Amino acid sequence: xxxxxxxxxxxxSLTIPNRVWMAPMDQYSAEVSGxxxxxxxxxxxxxxxxxxxxxxxxxxxxxTAVSADGRISPADLGIWNDTQVESxxxxxxxxxxxxxVPGIQIGHAGRKASxxxxxxxxxxxxxxxxxxxxxxxxxxxxxxxxPVPTELTTExxxxxxxxxxxxxxxxxxxxxxxxxxxxxxxxxISSFLSPHANHRADAYGGSFENRTRLALEVVDAVRAxxxxxxxxxxxxxxxxxxxxxGWTPDETVRFAALLxxxxxxxxxxxxxxxxxxAEIPVGPGYQVxxxxxxxxxxxxxxxxxxxxxxxxxxxKILANGEADAVLLGRELLRDASWARRAARELGAEAxxxxxxxxxxx
Numbered sequence: 222x223x224x225x226x227x228x229x230x231x232x233x234s235l236t237i238p239n240r241v242w243m244a245p246m247d248q249y250s251a252e253v254s255g256x257x258x259x260x261x262x263x264x265x266x267x268x269x270x271x272x273x274x275x276x277x278x279x280x281x282x283x284x285t286a287v288s289a290d291g292r293i294s295p296a297d298l299g300i301w302n303d304t305q306v307e308s309x310x311x312x313x314x315x316x317x318x319x320x321x322v323p324g325i326q327i328g329h330a331g332r333k334a335s336x337x338x339x340x341x342x343x344x345x346x347x348x349x350x351x352x353x354x355x356x357x358x359x360x361x362x363x364x365x366x367x368p369v370p371t372e373l374t375t376e377x378x379x380x381x382x383x384x385x386x387x388x389x390x391x392x393x394x395x396x397x398x399x400x401x402x403x404x405x406x407x408x409x410i411s412s413f414l415s416p417h418a419n420h421r422a423d424a425y426g427g428s429f430e431n432r433t434r435l436a437l438e439v440v441d442a443v444r445a446x447x448x449x450x451x452x453x454x455x456x457x458x459x460x461x462x463x464x465x466x467g468w469t470p471d472e473t474v475r476f477a478a479l480l481x482x483x484x485x486x487x488x489x490x491x492x493x494x495x496x497x498x499a500e501i502p503v504g505p506g507y508q509v510x511x512x513x514x515x516x517x518x519x520x521x522x523x524x525x526x527x528x529x530x531x532x533x534x535x536x537k538i539l540a541n542g543e544a545d546a547v548l549l550g551r552e553l554l555r556d557a558s559w560a561r562r563a564a565r566e567l568g569a570e571a572x573x574x575x576x577x578x579x580x581x582x
Contacts, residue, residue, distance in 0.1 A: 457489070460493070
């Protein structure tokens with residue numbers, strides 16, 4: 222019988238072998254300073270390589286900063302220089318060699334930059350511990366105890382747009398075949414979208430058209446340097462969970478249609494992250510309805526994520542037409558070969574296995 226989860230999926234001229242995809246998950250494991258700051262190391266290689274040999278169809282490498290001050294933490298990956306490109310090239314080549322499509326997410330942390338690694342407490346990092354001053358659309362701190370970000374000038378905004386384009390060029394040089402613009406979770410682009418964080422009175426604030434301006438400029442800049450035959454993804458928080466005080470699902474649907482018209486091929490649909498007293502009803506598949514609505518109302522392909530853990534659950538999402546693929550996060554941290562297990566459970570042909578592992582499949 223046909224199993225949707227293990228059907229190939231084509232975007233532009235790129236065919237992804239199955240619909241089990243790995244969501245970008247920060248490892249906070251790069252060097253924090255010096256010539257190797259932001260460079261992928263053996264940890265990153267082993268982390269991504271194991272999910273490729275486990276049968277994952279597409280791997281999106283974690284949020285990779287377009288500039289040094291665009292990192293979430295000092296230990297984030299970067300793609301603002303050619304030394305970083307060389308370390309990423311090794312990862313992309315291995316993924317492709319083993320049948321996985323290599324993708325990468327590029328982003329700027331904005332007002333949520335310069336924070337500690339999660340296991341160190343998540344608070345801000347001070348200058349004497351390799352920290353820096355964050356920036357944002359408005360001088361509105363992310364949360365209590367976080368610094369007031371420097372409000373970006375229009376000239377600084379344009380510089381950042383250029384950094385996204387440069388990052389896309391480097392990602393292509395490193396061998397990636399999918400690029401995703403990070404516009405979710407309260408980081409820079411997301412904070413411009415949300416009236417909760419964006420209090421500007423110029424061309425980048427106020428109306429829906431103004432709040433979406435930076436995101437569309439970044440998408441246009443990336444699409445202009447990314448090959449026509451390869452897809453561009455955009456990650457969005459479908460809602461801030463703040464009602465009309467924040468970004469809303471209605472705005473997401475409206476924006477998704479614009480992204481489609483600007484050359485985005487798939488929307489990676491998440492939620493939350495802009496701060497405030499948000500009440501989030503977390504549960505299995507809790508974000509899937511947002512993806513399903515975008516797909517139904519705009520026709521833009523979508524990937525669903527958020528506590529998708531079981532093979533039958535993932536298959537039902539695709540079979541019901543709620544999404545075109547599923548992005549797994551923590552479940553792939555727990556089980557690098559989740560795709561192979563899911564194929565067995567669903568009675569599908571297992572993804573190709575490396576020869577040294579074939580006897581165990």
